[in-house]
Amino acid sequence: xxxxxxxxxxxxxxxxxxxxxxxxxxxxxxxxxxxxxxxxxxxxxxxxxxxxxxxxxxxxxxxxxxxxxxxxxxxxxxxxxxxxxxxxxxxxxxxxxxxxxxxxxxxxxxxxxxxxxxxxxxxxxxxxxxxxxxxxxxxxxxxxxxxxxxxxxxxxxxxxxxxxx
Numbered sequence: 001x002x003x004x005x006x007x008x009x010x011x012x013x014x015x016x017x018x019x020x021x022x023x024x025x026x027x028x029x030x031x032x033x034x035x036x037x038x039x040x041x042x043x044x045x046x047x048x049x050x051x052x053x054x055x056x057x058x059x060x061x062x063x064x065x066x067x068x069x070x071x072x073x074x075x076x077x078x079x080x081x082x083x084x085x086x087x088x089x090x091x092x093x094x095x096x097x098x099x100x101x102x103x104x105x106x107x108x109x110x111x112x113x114x115x116x117x118x119x120x121x122x123x124x125x126x127x128x129x130x131x132x133x134x135x136x137x138x139x140x141x142x143x144x145x146x147x148x149x150x151x152x153x154x155x156x157x158x159x160x161x162x163x164x165x
Contacts, residue, residue: 006059006095007057007058007059007064007092007097007100008057008058008059009055009056009057009058009100009101009104010055010056010058011051011052011054011055011056012049012051012052012053012054012055012056012066013051013052014046014051016051016056016058016063017042017045017046017049017051018042019062019063020045020049020054020056020063020066021039021042021045023063023065023066023087023089024037024039024087025037025038026089026090027087027088027089027090028087030149030150031122031124031125031149032122032125032128033122034122034146034147034149034154034156049068053068053069053070054066054067054068054069055067055069055101055104055105055108057088057092057097057100057101059092063089064088064089064091064092064095064097065086065087065088065089065092065097065098065101066086066087066101067084067085067086067101067102067104067105068084068085068086068087069082069083069084069105069108069109069117070082070083071083072118080113080114080115080116081114081115081116081117081118082109082114082116082117082118083117083118083119083120084105084117084118084119085119086098086101086102086105086119088101098131099135102135105117106161106163109163110163110164114163115162115163116160116161116162116163117137117160117161117163118140118158118159118160118161119132119137119158119159119160120156120157120158120159121156121157121159122147122149122154122155122156122157123142123154123155123156123157124149124152124154129157129159132159135161136161137159137160137161138159138160138161139157139158139159140158140159140160141157141158142155142156142157142158143155143156143157143158
């Protein structure tokens with residue numbers, strides 16, 4: 001558990017679900033995701049994002065952001081990899097929350113014997129690409145014109161961070 005002067009980072013719990021659903025509605029849109037997350041119910045959310053599948057930054061009891069993680073496939077040969085996604089509440093952007101969450105994710109991955117973190121980011125989101133690069137992620141590939149969003153072709157950039165043993 002990481003604590004800063006204004007927030008704490010901990011695994012998600014059942015009680016966080018409503019705030020995390022609300023955060024998804026605020027953060028995921030056409031500029032950040034080809035298919036923004038729209039949860040039909042709390043039950044659906046909890047099936048996809050069970051407690052403990054995210055590290056969350058909280059200020060008192062308010063969720064400031066999260067980094068979600070899961071194995072990209074169900075294959076045993078791929079269990080050393082986590083696919084991640086990160087979201088920060090608009091009110092807490094540029095306050096160090098995302099950097100702290102990424103640092104906590106790297107530490108957690110190392111503790112779980114995860115050797116690689118991977119993510120996908122839209123080429124139309126250069127701020128996110130720059131953030132991931134600052135966090136040590138490298139571009140592994142690019143799916144050119146993978147999405148057509150608001151009449152524009154958008155590439156899907158595949159990025160990875162290799163966790164030190």
